[in-house]
Structure formats: structure tokens, C-alpha cells
Amino acid sequence: MLASLLMSLFVNNLRVSFPRAASYISLLLSTFFSLLIYYFTSKAFAKSFFDSESGYFEYILVGELSLLVISSSLYNSTHLIRSWKTKGIFDYLLSSKVSTVKTISLQLISTLARDLSMVILQLTLAYAIFGLSLSLSKMAVLIFYPLLALPLFICLGFISLSLILYFGRGGAVGTTLTNVFSFLSGVFFPISFLPSYLQGLSFHNPFSVVLLPIRSFLAHSEFEQLLVASWPILIWTMASAVIAVLCFKVSLAEYRKDNNRFSFDY
Amino acid sequence: MLSVHNLSKSFGVHQVIHNLSLELSETDKVLISGPNGCGKSTLAKILVGVLSQTAGQVHCKQSIGWMPAQSESFFPELTGRENLHTFAKFNHVGIREVEQSIEQHSSLLNDEILESRFKSFSSGMRQKLNFIRSVLHHPDLLILDEPLAHLDEQSRLYIASTLSQYKGAVLLMSHLQEVWKKNGFKHLEFGALNAG
Numbered sequence: 329m330l331a332s333l334l335m336s337l338f339v340n341n342l343r344v345s346f347p348r349a350a351s352y353i354s355l356l357l358s359t360f361f362s363l364l365i366y367y368f369t370s371k372a373f374a375k376s377f378f379d380s381e382s383g384y385f386e387y388i389l390v391g392e393l394s395l396l397v398i399s400s401s402l403y404n405s406t407h408l409i410r411s412w413k414t415k416g417i418f419d420y421l422l423s424s425k426v427s428t429v430k431t432i433s434l435q436l437i438s439t440l441a442r443d444l445s446m447v448i449l450q451l452t453l454a455y456a457i458f459g460l461s462l463s464l465s466k467m468a469v470l471i472f473y474p475l476l477a478l479p480l481f482i483c484l485g486f487i488s489l490s491l492i493l494y495f496g497r498g499g500a501v502g503t504t505l506t507n508v509f510s511f512l513s514g515v516f517f518p519i520s521f522l523p524s525y526l527q528g529l530s531f532h533n534p535f536s537v538v539l540l541p542i543r544s545f546l547a548h549s550e551f552e553q554l555l556v557a558s559w560p561i562l563i564w565t566m567a568s569a570v571i572a573v574l575c576f577k578v579s580l581a582e583y584r585k586d587n588n589r590f591s592f593d594y
Numbered sequence: 595m596l597s598v599h600n601l602s603k604s605f606g607v608h609q610v611i612h613n614l615s616l617e618l619s620e621t622d623k624v625l626i627s628g629p630n631g632c633g634k635s636t637l638a639k640i641l642v643g644v645l646s647q648t649a650g651q652v653h654c655k656q657s658i659g660w661m662p663a664q665s666e667s668f669f670p671e672l673t674g675r676e677n678l679h680t681f682a683k684f685n686h687v688g689i690r691e692v693e694q695s696i697e698q699h700s701s702l703l704n705d706e707i708l709e710s711r712f713k714s715f716s717s718g719m720r721q722k723l724n725f726i727r728s729v730l731h732h733p734d735l736l737i738l739d740e741p742l743a744h745l746d747e748q749s750r751l752y753i754a755s756t757l758s759q760y761k762g763a764v765l766l767m768s769h770l771q772e773v774w775k776k777n778g779f780k781h782l783e784f785g786a787l788n789a790g
Contacts, residue, residue, distance in 0.1 A: 329683055336672065336680040343671035343711075416667030423642035423660045424684035431684070584646040586605050587639070 330434065333426070338438040345442050359450050360457070366392070367458050386462070389454055390470060390546060391515035393447045394539045397474035398481050399506045400443040401436040405485030406502035408435055409492050413590055422584075429576065432489070436482050447471055466546050469554065473545075477538045477561050483568035484534060490575035494582050496589040509535040534564050595620045595763050596641070596735055601650035603636055610636050613650070614787050618735070622763045625774040628784030634767035635663055637784075638739045641765070656734030656762075657685075661727070663739040665720040670713035674703065674723050677712055678730060685731040695730050702726065702752055717744035725753055729760075738766040742773070 346352055370385035412418040421428055451467055454460035462470070488505055492498045510516070512526065513535035519527055530536055541557035544550070596618040603611040610633040618624060628634055639645040641652060642660040668677045675696070682692045696703055702722050707715070715723070721744045728736060736757070742750045750773065757764050758777035767784075768774060775781055 329686065333680065333683040336669075336676060336683070339676070340669040340671045340680075347671070415670075416662060416664035417669070419639070419644045419664070420660070420662060420667045420681070421684065422644045423658070424681075425657075425686055426684045581646070584644070587645060588605075 330430065333431070334434045334438055337435050338441055341435075341438050341442055355446070355449070356453075359446070359453055363389075363450065363454055363458055385458065386460065386546070387518075387543075388516060389450070389460065390543060391510075391539065393450060393470060394474055394542055395506075395510055395515050395535070396443050396447055396450075397440070397471075398477055398535060398538050399510070400440045401478070401481040401485040402488055403502045403506050404436055404439040405432075405489040406492065406499060408432065408439075409489050410499060419587060422580075428580070429486075432486070433482055436485050437478070440478065444471065462546065466549070469545055470542060473542055473554065474538050476558055477534070477565070480534055480561060480565040480568055483565065483572040486572035487568070487575050490572070490579035493579035494575075496586075509533050512536065513539050515539065534568070537561050537564055595622070595654065595656055596765070597651075597653040598641070599651045601637075601640065601652065602648045603633070603640060603645070604648045609648075611640075611647075612788055616782075616787060618763050618765060620734070620763055621761070622765075623758060623760075623777075623779045624763075624765050625771065625779040625781050626765065626767050626784050626787065627769060627771055627781065632784050633788065634784055635739050638662075638737050638765075638767055641737055654735060657731065659728040659731060659733035659736045661724050661736070661738040661741055663743070665717065665724040665744070668712045668720070668723065668727075671711055673709050673711055674707040674715070674719075675709065677723065678727060681727050682730050687731045692730060695726065699726055699729075699756075702749060718746060718749065721745055722749060729756075732762075734762045736760060736762060736764045736766075738764070738768075740768055741766055742768065742770055 346355070366385055366388050370383060370388065374384055409418065412421070421431055448471065451460070451462075451470070455462070455467075484505065485502070488501045491501050512522075512530045512533045513519070514522070514530060515535065519530040519536075522530060531540070537557075537560040541554050544557070545554045596616070598614060598616040601611055601614040601616075602609065614637065626634055626637070636645060638660070639662075640647050641654070642658055669680060672680060678696065679689065679692050682688075696708065703726060707719050707723060712720070712723070721741075725738075725741055728738060738757070741753055741757070745753070754773050754777045757766070758779070764779075766774070766779070771781060
């Protein structure tokens with residue numbers, strides 16, 4: 329039943345994202361041009377980029393693609409509550425037998441499938457046109473390792489969604505959290521450029537625990553190290569789960585007091 | 595079946611429901627009417643669990659089907675049939691049962707509703723789908739908020755007749771008193787209930 333519900337949500341998301349053939353062409357073009365920007369940026373700044381383990385193109389692409397997968401649930405949770413609340417689906421869900429947590433989780437997973445397909449598209453274009461030189465096993469790690477952190481980012485999505493439910497506003501919560509985490513984890517620049525007092529935070533945030541092991545694996549191909557590095561993901565997941573459950577319970581109780589005080593401003 | 599005792603609901607300092615009590619037996623058909631903004635929809639939302647009450651008790655152990663006034667509460671990119679199957683899963687209803695319900699209510703659901711995407715629906719088509727969704731899992735108690743809004747005469751007669759013969763209890767909020775009284779619904783004025 330849940331698998332079938334997941335499929336229905338996935339079909340709806342796919343049709344929302346790609347309503348007609350022109351949408352696929354538009355996606356292809358926008359992906360191509362963003363890669364073009366990275367490619368020429370890497371050419372321009374290759375000399376000043378001193379990470380000897382990878383070129384700037386590879387560095388930025390790996391950061392971008394990992395970010396796309398891991399921030400999907402966090403970012404989409406805001407859109408989800410905005411859309412479902414406006415349409416009345418969220419209220420209907422509260423009256424139904426299936427748990428709200430399960431349905432929201434399924435919806436976040438179904439949007440992740442769309443983001444994963446975008447990652448595969450970007451990698452294919454980067455490989456075929458822009459000369460990205462990653463082996464298949466490295467590409468597989470880049471695509472699938474972030475999935476280990478899926479429960480963690482669903483929990484973060486619930487925390488973000490809970491803030492909106494509790495305060496009745498805050499459309500930018502998901503984007504803000506994504507920006508803070510990506511800034512601290514060195515998605516677009518090496519962490520060594522950050523002030524020393526921020527570098528400690530850099531190694532201890534949910535994006536870094538996923539991104540740094542991937543970058544290390546791409547540089548050294550040490551699979552055992554990759555497995556060892558997944559422990560912090562588990563710890564972050566457990567901590568986030570506890571906070572997410574508490575936040576969601578409290579915010580749902582607050583929402584049930586008055587479900588019409590929503591304003592999706594920033 | 596449904597028992598409501600001294601129910602109160604406030605939004606900030608504004609009290610909408612004050613000491614409301616209500617009892618429904620297993621086959622009761624009850625219409626609650628009242629002016630706009632008096633609290634009928636709020637009462638419905640409390641009974642189905644969307645809103646919490648400020649004070650009082652609500653007891654209902656049987657299954658509830660809800661038809662909200664907001665008839666756009668569907669997935670816009672799914673067809674009518676796909677939407678029914680999706681929402682049926684929210685209430686643990688299988689594929690076969692959904693198809694049986696579609697067959698049973700075929701005079702209300704034409705191919706255009708079943709096979710077109712929800713985003714292209716007119717208000718009346720949305721309302722028809724909204725009604726069918728509420729009865730899909732054959733609940734013991736149906737709570738409907740303005741079920742005849744936006745509907746043509748034929749569909750109104752069909753829904754009124756279906757609800758009057760429904761095997762379980764029906765509690766509906768509506769401005770249209772005559773059509774429901776003709777179909778044997780007991781009429782309660784929200785203002786009188788709300789006075790405690």
C-alpha cells in the first residue's frame with residue numbers, strides 16, 4: 329500500500345515538474361548552461377585553485393551534485409507544506425488513517441527521485457561534453473552515497489516544516505538552512521578559506537558529513553574510509569530524528585489550535 | 595456513535611463555539627445550518643481531527659469520512675481516477691473497492707472526471723470527486739461540509755438521495771434546508787446548539 333502511494337506521489341511530482349516535452353528540453357538546456365558556467369569558471373580560476381586532489385570543475389560539480397541530493401528533502405519540505413496547505417491536502421491528511429509522518433516522508437522521497445534523475449543528467453552531460461573524468465564506481469558513489477543520509481535530511485525537512493507549521497510563516501526556512509549548511513561545508517570553496525573559528529563548525533554539520541567523505545573517496549578511492557566515514561551520518565540521523573519528532577509533535581498541536589493563520593511570506 | 599459534550603473553540607479572543615453538545619446514533623441523518631462564519635466548518639474540522647477544541651470532549655470510535663468545503667484538496671496533476679486511488683490509500687482502501695465505488699456511483703462520475711487531470715476540473719466536477727472520496731471507505735459516520743455547493747440539479751438530487759439512504763450516520767453542514775428536510779434529515783440550528 330505504501331509503495332503504491334509512493335508511486336502515485338511520484339507520478340504527480342513528475343507531471344508537476346515536467347508537464348510537457350518542452351520542460352525536458354528546458355531542463356536539458358539549463359543543465360547544459362550551468363555546466364558551461366562551471367567549465368569556464370574552472371578555466372579562469374584553475375591557477376589560483378590550490379586543491380591538488382581535483383580540478384576546480386570536478387570540485388564544484390561534486391559539491392553541486394551532492395548538494396542537490398542531500399538538500400532535496402530539506403528544500404522540498406517547504407514547498408510541500410506551502411502547496412498542501414494551500415490546496416487543503418494537508419488538512420485532509422490529518423483526518424485520514426495513514427500517519428502524517430509517513431505520507432510526508434513518502435512525498436519527500438518521491439521528490440528525491442526527480443532530483444536524482446537531474447544528478448544523473450548532469451553527470452552524463454559533464455562526462456560526454458565537458459570531459460569529466462570520473463570512473464563508473466566513483467560516479468556511483470557520488471550518486472548513491474548521499475542516499476545514506478536520506479533519513480537524516482528527511483528529519484531536517486521535518487524540522488524545517490515544523491518551524492513553518494508552528495509559526496504559521498517562514499517560506500524561506502528550507503533555503504536558509506540549505507545556504508547555511510552549504511556555506512559551512514565548503515560546497516563551492518575549500519573549507520580552508522574560512523576563518524579558523526568557523527572551520528570547527530565546518531567539520532560538524534550535516535552537509536559536511538556527507539560531502540567530505542565523497543570528495544575524499546573521489547581523490548583516494550579508499551572504500552573502507554568511506555564506510556568508516558558513514559558513522560557520523562548515523563549519529564546525526566539519530567539526533568535529528570529525536571529533534572524532528574519533538575518539533576513535529578509540538579508544531580502539529582499548535583497548528584491544530586488554528587490552521588488558518590498561515591502566511592507564506594519570508 | 596458520536597458524542598460531543600460542552601465543546602468550545604476559540605481563535606485567540608474570538609470564541610466560535612461555546613459549550614456545544616451533540617449526540618448521534620448509528621443511523622442518524624442530521625443537518626446543521628447557520629449563517630456564514632458561525633462555526634459550522636470549524637465544528638466539522640474538530641470532529642474529524644483537523645482542529646483541536648479549546649474545551650470539552652468529542653468521542654467517536656467509528657470510522658469517519660470527511661467531505662471538506664475546500665474541494666480543491668486533490669493532487670492537480672493526477673486524473674480523477676488516480677486521485678481516488680491515491681486518497682483511498684490514505685484510508686487503507688484497496689484498488690478493487692475503489693473501482694467498485696466508481697462503478698456504484700457511475701451516474702455521478704463520467705469519463706471526463708475519471709480520466710482528465712484534476713487541474714482542468716470545473717467547480718462542480720471537483721465537488722463530485724470530493725463527495726466520492728468521502729464515501730470510498732464506507733465510513734460509519736459521514737461528515738460533509740456544504741456537499742451540494744456548485745452542483746447541478748441532477749447531481750444534487752443524486753447526492754441527497756444517496757445520503758438519505760446511507761447505511762451509517764450522516765452529519766452535514768448546509769444552507770440548503772429544504773432539500774435535506776425532504777430527504778428525511780433532522781434539522782438543527784447551529785445557533786441553538788451553540789448556546790449550550
